[in-house]
Each structure stands twice: as C-alpha cells, then as structure tokens.
Amino acid sequence: SQKIEQNSEALNIQEGKTATLTCNYTNYSPAYLQWYRQDPGRGPVFLLLIRENEKEKRKERLKVTFDTTLKQSLFHITASQPADSATYLCAARSYNTDKLIFGTGTRLQVFP
C-alpha cells in the first residue's frame, strides 16, 4: 500500500543549527509533496509545496527538496529558533487523486 514515512523519533537540535527532517515514500509516485507545521492542540498549517519536476524550493529560512530517485523529500530549517519547535508533517498527492496522504510527523525541539 502507499506509504509516507517520517522519523517518529523527535529531533532535538541547538538554536542556530540547521534542522533536517526526512520524508520517504513507498509504493507511490507523488506529483506533489507538501510540508505542514502543527503546534500542540492546533490544526496543521501549510508551509511549502514542491512538485516532482522541481528539485528544490525555498521560503525564507525553509528549504525543501524532492528526490524522485531516492523517493525522498528533505525539509530544512536554517538558523533554527526555539519558536520553530513543533511537529512537521509531510503530505503527498499523485496526479490521479484528490486526496493527500500524510506521514505521521516528526517532532522538532530547538533548545537555546
């Protein structure tokens, strides 16, 4: 079955470092990958989208890559801040469907 996998272990990094989160997909060829941020007790909020024909997208301190050979997307936060602490969700959609499939999310903790 189609699967989107994210590291379930929390990622702890020091303020100022770059955080890198991984999203792997199996039995799937997504046309679009999206990244969302979710804070405790709140709904996910959209951050970035990347299409299969794009290698990299950037928005301020955020960068996402899409490697169709490795079947993987990487999400980077540069110069991380404690305010970046949250759970980050990866979601994918293929061309022939209206549905997004979500990964389980990775919790990021940035400490001062």
Added chain:
Amino acid sequence: NAGVTQTPKFRVLKTGQSMTLLCAQDMNHEYMYWYRQDPGMGLRLIHYSVGEGTTAKGEVPDGYNVSRLKKQNFLLGLESAAPSQTSVYFCASSGGIQGSGANVLTFGAGSRLTVL
C-alpha cells in the same frame, strides 16, 4: 476572516450515542475533508467532498457518514459511537486540484472526541 471553523471543540459521548461534527469554511473552497488524528497514526482521511452535494470515502470511512448540502458546510456524523472513535478530528478545505493543482489544505483547530 475565520477560515475553517469546527464545532464543537470538545465532546464526551457514551458508547452507542450519536453526534454530528460541523465544519464551516468562508473561503469559497470547493473541496472539503474530514481527517482523524491518533497518536502514532498520523492524519487519516475519513471522507471528503469535491463540491456541494458530493461525498466520497477516504481511508477509514466505516462508522462515519457525511453530508455536504451547502458549499460552505461539511458535516461528519457518528450514528453509534464506539470507543475506537475516540480521536481528534480535523476538517480541512482547499481550492482543489484545478489551476496550480497544488490542493493546499487549510485546517480547522480540531474537535477532540472521547467515547466512553
């Protein structure tokens, strides 16, 4: 601009009771979705709608029904609640897959349901 509003925010039910969760969006979005989120399971799609009067099943539709009588509202019903339906429910909407094809979702704040 409210975005996506879910009511109620919290509810406790006894096994066998019924209830309806209401989702309202003010962005004139065509697509609306109901997800449930459980620890370690991520967001799983229950039902969705691609326009007024339409509904379709997602990954985990059993035990739930939905209706989209008005474009701005999407209702999720539990006819006979079970403890396995204890979860946080999220509604989302999007402009759909036309145009840019991105189908970026705007989520509500969630409804926490406990079934005893």
